[in-house]
Amino acid sequence: MPPNDTPPGRSASIWDVARVAGVSQQTVSRVINDKTRVSESTRAKVMRVIAELGYRPNRLARTLAGGPVSWVTVLTSDTALFGAAATLRGMEEAARAAGFSVGISVLEPGASETDIALRLNRPQEPVMVIAYDDPGVRALRALPPDVPVTAAVERPGNGSGHDPWQVWVDDRPAAAHATRHLLSLGHRTVHYVSIPSSTSALPQRARGWQDALRATGRPLPEPLRAGWTPRSGYLAVRSLLADRSVTAILCGNDDLALGVMRAAREAGRDIPGDLSVAGFDDSPASAYLHPSLTTVRLDFEGLGRACFGRLLRRLQPEAALALPTWNEPELIVRESSGPSPV
Amino acid sequence: MPPNDTPPGRSASIWDVARVAGVSQQTVSRVINDKTRVSESTRAKVMRVIAELGYRPNRLARTLAGGPVSWVTVLTSDTALFGAAATLRGMEEAARAAGFSVGISVLEPGASETDIALRLNRPQEPVMVIAYDDPGVRALRALPPDVPVTAAVERPGNGSGHDPWQVWVDDRPAAAHATRHLLSLGHRTVHYVSIPSSTSALPQRARGWQDALRATGRPLPEPLRAGWTPRSGYLAVRSLLADRSVTAILCGNDDLALGVMRAAREAGRDIPGDLSVAGFDDSPASAYLHPSLTTVRLDFEGLGRACFGRLLRRLQPEAALALPTWNEPELIVRESSGPSPV
DNA sequence: TCTTTGGGGGTTACCGGTCACATGCCACCC
DNA sequence: GGGTGGCATGTGACCGGTAACCCCCAAAGA
Structure with a gap:
């Protein structure tokens, strides 16, 4: 049941590709997802049509339809601070490398905790929180329990068992x-x-x-x-x-x-x-x-990458992915410290 | 035709709210979008059920279904630089204030231009580019023509007519x-x-x-x-x-x-x-x-806000929104400049 | 009394994909 | 020759919403 022809002004959809290529829309889906079970000749034909039509997949639809998770939202306060900015960079880098789309939402000091969840793109969107300060910690606490979240925090949570979904610099x-x-x-x-x-x-x-x-x-x-x-x-x-x-x-x-x-x-x-x-x-x-x-x-960047690594493991426990590590703190002695004058 | 009951582990959808509240799903949609045409009593009832079920709307679905545009992706290179970071902050702030979700994607120096479009969440997603350097300028050029884009650039485009979708500091x-x-x-x-x-x-x-x-x-x-x-x-x-x-x-x-x-x-x-x-x-x-x-x-932050203002106007030309301005550059004289020694 | 009007609310068709399952076809084997 | 896989594809349901359109009914006007 192919829908009507694509109206002008809207870009090509998977149906358009299918129609032009003379295959079903499911076959196009197989091609763009690099699944097997497509003959080489069909694949080539579909690819050609894709290029011809300038088709670009719609990640919204893909995710909505139950495709693999590929979104993450980062909650952070003040990105002007070096630590937060560097952590964010590490997170973004790792997430992009894994094919994730990265959303960012900045926490204002007075932000209401009740609408934190409304910033997410969907109810159970994965989240990373940069919680070095109070707004971050509060946001972390305010997230609904069914949201998969990892966080870069200032200190390990109190209590005995460390939260395996949190990372911090020692x-x-x-x-x-x-x-x-x-x-x-x-x-x-x-x-x-x-x-x-x-x-x-x-x-x-x-x-x-x-x-x-x-x-x-x-x-x-x-x-x-x-x-x-x-x-x-x-x-x-x-x-x-x-x-x-x-x-x-x-x-x-x-x-x-x-x-x-x-x-x-x-x-x-x-x-x-x-x-x-x-x-x-x-x-x-x-x-x-x-x-x-x-x-x-x-090593804030490493910490950010590690935070994403934890998130990935949380999302796909069965994959048993390696958890990236980060460097230990290192004292760098420069000119500003010297012998005591007295 | 309400779908099956929501399976466990998935969060409440608009259908669940409708079922519990005893109304149609469309009525729930009216309530959460603050449309008129809903009686006060119905609205209150629906709101109560929403709170009770912890319902959070799915922005992916909303956007896919043709709701108002509320996504923007920022393309930027190196966020470690003060100028880019401050611009990004202004953009994020303005976008969030307007109810937009902000995506961010960092341009590596060697990034392939052909897959720039694949970073977007959907084919015609609005984009802002921070194009102070070569990767940014190239990304700006590589974006497909049907993508609505505004940019913070280092200099106005050459030629006579200034591109109204670009902002820069003079x-x-x-x-x-x-x-x-x-x-x-x-x-x-x-x-x-x-x-x-x-x-x-x-x-x-x-x-x-x-x-x-x-x-x-x-x-x-x-x-x-x-x-x-x-x-x-x-x-x-x-x-x-x-x-x-x-x-x-x-x-x-x-x-x-x-x-x-x-x-x-x-x-x-x-x-x-x-x-x-x-x-x-x-x-x-x-x-x-x-x-x-x-x-x-x-005033990079102001520039970022203005860039988003341009984008908003581009998306809703009929709204005739005011275009925010930014401060002129200002010389700050401090200790590092003094009389010539000769 | 009949018609108009407008508010309250339901119905149906999408949006652009993925998933689970069905189907056709050909090679292979007994 | 008929069963049996396995590969290449197609079909229909569904994801969670929105838009357009339709319907019903009470109040107002003729």
Whole structure:
């Protein structure tokens, strides 16, 4: 029961190809899906007609009709942040390589949780959430339980069993490592400027910093809570810098470190002469800053790819796909950290 | 002819809602689309059932069935670049506000042009292209003619009539302005480090720089061709800096400027004492660099929103929608530019 | 009282595909 | 020669909606 002729202005459908090629529409479907069971001559003929008519398959229809899953929506807040942007890149790359269409929806801080599900293209669309901050974590929680979702998170879920559908960078030991690096340069202790936590507790990075100070019996200053931007780092430490006993500051990300370094210079502190500063993320600019920034490189792109790998396994458990891994955090020592002045 | 009962594991469809509410499926459709012609009591009843069943509409089916267009795919290369990322943000924001689903597909430098169309979700899906560089421009050209597309481009198409479906930042005069700023500080001339062009010709920014030098009769150095990253800026100017007569450098973007400043310091040049540097874009870090960077602020987010506005008008010409505008480029003078040393 | 009108709501034909199953045909084997 | 596969294709139902069209009935107007 072929439908009417395609009206003008609408592009060719599988029926048009079938009609011109003189085969059934099911045969065309077999050809474009590269199934077997089509003779070589028929295949060639259909392919020719496809090219001739400029036929392009409609993925909407294909998915609706129960074809293989090939859509994923990424929920993320602020893509201006290096971590989120790099994770997104990894996700998109892996998804595209697997033939998926990637949708993206940005979470505003005040977004209503009830309509998160309405952003999806269909009720059970696969989702990846970049949940490094509060809006992300809330979106993750707000998703209906029947939605297949994986997430890149700041920390593993509490409780005993780790959620196998979540990935995260193990930055707690990395923060401890960075802290020990600063202590090994002779600093009496290390101060910390924190990014916002994704939950009410202190971020993992801050905990790693605490771990290192506690383990070596150093004074444990109150962590300074800042935002994500250079400006917030700048504002957070201004008052702190008058205290010359503060000789080392570890920052929750490189942007904060940038703001901290500016505040330090304005306070007449030389880096690394008077003050050592270290960051987190190894954003592309860090190596070129003045001074170049000691930081912890985090493999966000790899994390994003791994997150998609988890999703694929969740969608096709029987395929027993390999789960991609990502690099361990790595301390990159540059010019901004040096011996303690005292 | 209601279909069979919904099998378990599949989420509720419009038929399930209709059955439970005791109305026809068309009435449910009217309710969720906020059409008139439904009595208040029926509407309330349907809404109750929707909430009860956790019904979420399937946008795929809705679009396939000829509902209003509510999808757009953004084609962009490298989202790591500030300009592209900020444009994307503006596009996403505007599209989401209009109820559109945003798809994103990243153009690899070597991507085949023939399968660009296959990335779209359906044959005539609306598209926005971020075409600041060669992959973007090629993708724009490779799209089939029946696809409704708007684009953020580096420069207006050549020829007389401007393409009304393209938007761009008028950075040629802005570059001239930045150049005149440097000249006004006493520099004999200004050197230029260029981002890659989207075409074979020199980018608009470089032309603006030439305009200013020509208009004032200054020597016109050969522009240095670099890439997009700090590293490429660093490499591009290393040999140049031995020449002490070079006292002012304008860069095609802030990242290049960052690399240039590092190369300058390594060459023993003081900024802005020995050398003035200016950038383009006003990326978030620029104000906090050491020294803070003189640059030209470009409203990429506004451009992205405007690009979507054009798309909306293209899709609904009869609605006569207002076309959003974006801010003019603005020179931001900071610490990195100062009086000529000679 | 009869006709018009318009709101409320149902019916049917798609949209562009996929899936499960039926069918025709020819080679092969006993 | 007839059964038996297996390959190449066709057929009909269905995915979850929307649009166009039809029908029914109460209120208003003639």
